Amino acid sequence: MAFQCQRDCYMKEFVTSVVSCCPADLKQEVNGKKETLKGFNVKLQDTILFPEGGGQPDDHGLIGDVPVLRVTRQGAEAIHFVRSSLEEGQEVQLKVDWERRFDHMQQHSGQHLITALADTMFGYKTTSWELGRQRSSIELDTPCVKPAELQALEEAVNEKIRAHVPVTVQLLSIDDPAVEKVRSRGLPDDHAGPIRIIDIEGVDANMCCGTHVSNLSHLQVIKLLGTEKGKKSKTNLIFLTGNRVLKYAEKSYSTERSLVSLLKTGADDHVEAVDKLQKSVKLLQKSNLSLLRDMAVLIAQNFKNSPQRGNFFSLHKKEGDNEFMNIIANEIGTEETLVFLTVGEEKGPGLFLLAGPSGVVTEMGPRVLEMLQGKGAGKNGRFQGKANSLARRGDVEAFLQEHCKHHASEEE
Template identity: 40%
Template structure:
């Protein structure tokens, strides 16, 4: 198999002969004599494209072969048949920008600060390099970004050269062999950024750094034994800028102020929200206390008591009520939630009653919870079914009273 697009990054259509087409899970695996669709490798995801009218969203390399996966039920192609390949150029060019950008970022971090790259990842939104260091300062980020963008402005050339495995040049040390897979065979490609670095790589790249348009380092993410520098290149910067601008316009309308005042306006809003939340919490506590006093003032203490509120999913109301409505022999059925029907359930009573009613009530309210001893807690989704639960509780205690009266006779 020959990957025709390695030396010509602008080849978007190609015709090649089918070598094999074999059944696989949910589709067929197709091998071609030549291909323009890049198989996943070198940290770069595979190309997408079409074989005739059959969409290809996955290409993997096995040894020297590129396996194209087509998700169809019937045999799509026959061995020996000529097939027209079409490349998803937008995806390809995006990957070219990110991959060449990664080579440049890696080289400049290494040259300027001695930070080598342990690995890298090309993501759908942004990418990152994992540097062999504990941290990267803001000043170091700015230095690398400025150098990279100056090289873009200078239209620095990028070239690809193919070497045979026994070529003496590969043993000089000038060409990096980092991350070369064990099953690679045949000619080896070396990508050179003029005056910066030469590095073995199977991926797709731009021909000139000017095609990168720009490089933006987004930030540093530190984790155990990792220091990830996130970045975007080229068209992704334009897309990110557009997203930020549209978000800025929405903030202008929501906050009634321009971008320069957004931070101050949001801080002011946060202060207001905290004050309102504090007041609301106090009012809920007072309301719960009043409800508890009403219960305590009842001359005939009920066998069960139901109380439901739709003023938020907070458990403060329920907890405050129970602290003040002390009645160990009463069965409490309490819920708190909002108009969506989602909220919390709490049952408190004798263990036998909890064991009998807990799971049944939870099921009626489409909840998930559990009980132990005299308590049962659950998160529920159908508070509108509370009336059914109350009916179940009434029937339970009517039966209990009748049984008690029968025993007393």
């Protein structure tokens, strides 16, 4: 069975009925965190919402006024996940998120065209592809694609677009001899019904379940951004089709204008200007590190020369690194002095070092780590690491001072 979205990829609204509605969970990732949503799996008499498959993501849309968050395929059925229950047997109107759908149609048909011509022109076979959110990629069975080949391929695909080549859909039975002549990477194990063939007239006939444009002119334009090294001697070809090219151009121009304002140079001079800035920053960083090292030595000497110095030294500095702290500890000498140093934002994340007599550091280190909500380890009289928050730095200092006073009184 072909769904209505496959019979007419351009249909935006459709009336059908609810076959079943069962409680279900949907696992998804939101802002990098995994969460499980409670809802319902809905089967419809037919659907214009494409279920994920063939390398193409699923459609989004509405059943009535209920948002459809996921559409998957189970055999010959499309399963729609929603948050609200729907009554079995009720008539409902579907609406597809057309911007998302048409974008997928453009990228998918664009992939078929690029794949076909890469094979015809250079013998490069497509082994997989990915329809990404911002850009798509085709995995080619070749270790590299030469720049001249990339240019020739881009010119060829856009020439087909300008030629208004029709794209049609054929439905063949699985035992039809014509199926053997069609390009395919195989059928899914749970395939049911006729074989669907996407035919780009005179260019390619390919077995596919996805939604496609009806004419290559609807692709508008294809831009091959370049290639990246793939796995196992393969090459990933990165491309944009149609509206994504327009959005890419708009974003690139906006970035260019921002750089003109920041760098005070024309667009053609941006690379040179950034190169100069990077070299200047490296020189400044080198000078800064040298100054920090000198400062660390002076800080340590000042403490050692102080007549009021005790057996505890504490310092916090916004700028610095592990080397800065270790220089101070080395210069002071930690055989008899407990040293507690931190660098970073006063109440934000940072680095810390606790150095002193081995037994004291081993005992105090874990407690300091806990108070700073950090991660670290210690050995040979040094305990250092990263602090998630330096907000309790004062508490740590008071805790260590109290320990030093108690230890000094015991010795007396």
